[in-house]
Amino acid sequence: MEVSRLPVSASTRGKLISAGYTSFSSLSNFSPSELAIAVKIPEKEADEILKLATHDGKSDNTKGTQAVVSGGQTAWDMLKEDEGLRCITTSCAALDKILGGGINCKEVTEIGGVPGIGKTQLGIQLAINVQIPHEHGGLAAKAIYIDTEGSFMVERVLQIAAACLSEYYELPRRGSNANQPNRQPQDLLENIYYFRVCSYTEQIAAINYLGKFIKEHKEVKIVIVDSITFHFRQDFENMALRTRLLSELALKLMKVANEFKLAVVLLNQVTTKYSEGSVHLTLALGDSWSHASTNRIILHWNANERYAYIDKSPTLQSSSAPYAVTGKGIRDSVSDHKRAKLM
Amino acid sequence: MANRVISEMGLPKSISNVFAARNLITAKDVLSLTEFDLMELLDIGLSEVVSAIAHISEITCPPYQTALSLWKQHSQTENHPSFLPTHLNGLDAALCGGIPNGVLTEVVGPAGIGKTQFCLKLSLLASLPKTYGGLCGKVIYIDVESKFSSKRLIEIGFNSFPELFRMKGMAEEMAGRIVVLQPESLSEFTESLQQIKVLLLQQQVKLLIVDSMTALVSGEYEQGHSRQNQLGWHISFIKSLAELSQIPVVLTNQVRSQSFDQISRYSFEDPTRSDSHLVAALGINWAHAVTIRLVLEAISGQRYIKVAKSPISPPLAFPFIVSASGILLLSDDGREMAGPQVNTIRHQGHSAIMHSMQEDCHQSD
Structure with missing residues (x-):
């Protein structure tokens, strides 16, 4: 050395x-x-x-009792560890299916789409769903929501929380849990830690601080950043600096995901890109950023339905599934139901 | 808090002096550099840099709230509600009360469809006394296109709230609460925004309207790209204004015809299909920034107002007419729209009128 x-x-x-x-x-x-x-x-x-x-x-x-290089881990150990992890459901069966059960812990998932497609809705849904108790196959954990856009509407969170409660919690409970007091939608709200960041500096600071915060709040199992893009798209002249800051952020988020075995969900906007003489849509922040996340999901319109498409993933097959945004939150697409019934 | 000064963060004296000596004054300066850059620049060891960054980050990071405390804040302010009712019952119901506080609401539509009418009505509603369902506050109306008509404003007032406006001096008082600014250039607009920031905190301003955002930039910049960049600062500034003062902010946006290249703009996979003839003039970056988007459009002579983007409401379309008392919904039951239809902006333009005129000409021949 x-x-x-x-x-x-x-x-x-x-x-x-x-x-x-x-x-x-x-x-x-x-x-x-x-x-x-x-x-x-x-x-x-x-x-x-x-x-x-x-x-x-x-x-x-000397440190190599299990692994040859310190900090390393054998693939077998990783497999064992990953088996113990649970997924966070999206409340849409078709979407869960193509995601292999839901949003995975220990991974960074990027979700992008056009305005109004339901990115924030999905983010809120996940912040609620992470709290589903163990007996219903959930994680019974808490969520961190980093809001860069100010689009987090607490009234809407309450709606989704109430719908989630009526679906999951009022099912007959098994055994000893029966005397547990009924949970109110407000209780779910209490488990969402909300950070409102107003500049890219604050965004970097918040992500730097995540590690410490999660150590103090160990129940957190999902971090949602809505959106990773916003402050980096406004008045940023130095593109080299932007790329560097973003790749650093990505590294830090991956580290957090790994260290605390939690899911990181980054919402991204879309932008128009000019190539080969025509304009088409692509996720914002450029090509180098596209390497930053483990999974990439694109939400888009297909005829009259909303679809989620897996654009990039090391484990999942690239496929797409319809979903719907309803008053209750993210749900299965209605026509998909019909199709299933017909079959 | 990005401009928090490092020297006041309670770092060890020796470290904070080193930062000052290298001209790293604010959190922004420091957090824009990597750990390695800082080690080189400050000539200190890794462990010191790491702990300094952690400390600075912790202080710069805004404090967290639970969603519950956020909700309590919203629901506690009973006597001043967290939205501005539009008095269009169907629309209010869809939006859970009205135009919400603290976020941007965009009204987009072709020329002459009723955007300005909608804004005039809103500004009137915000200035009304609480007994009439208003907010009893001041309104700042940034009129970029010089379309604000005080005569029309009073007319709408007389027709919608005749008893109130017949009272002596009431019309004067209501209209007196609406402050109209007419900036002529983007830089003037920037200046007035900064003044407004101060004003919002001191005065009882309950609504901010910008009619329209597009006119500010369309004249000065031709390329779409520079237009977006030009507005970048304004987008974040107006958003922070809305949030800071917790008032509704309504902005209008024009439309332009869709160029062939951009047909694929709302679909990733299907570049050949397109129903829409018009698109919002400000691009997709802007569309991401607004929380609520209301589209006004006309289909075969019937005007519709559509909730095209909203975190609360399903995509609904309401038929409306523009009457003497402003915009009126023909039905309070919205028709739910499917798919990307929500984002299309239809307008038959003048073809119908032109066509009938042509026929008239033929008949007279």
């Missing part, structure tokens, strides 16, 4: 290298005080450098 890769400040690194210490092995025999004198840095810093250097060296060869 090279000293130039140590995470210390540039000047300290410069001192080390100019004193001739370029690799970790050349540092290995030093005590902190010796190093401090040799490189002319405070003893405290020297101690830190040595800790970093030895820690790094050790982790390379």
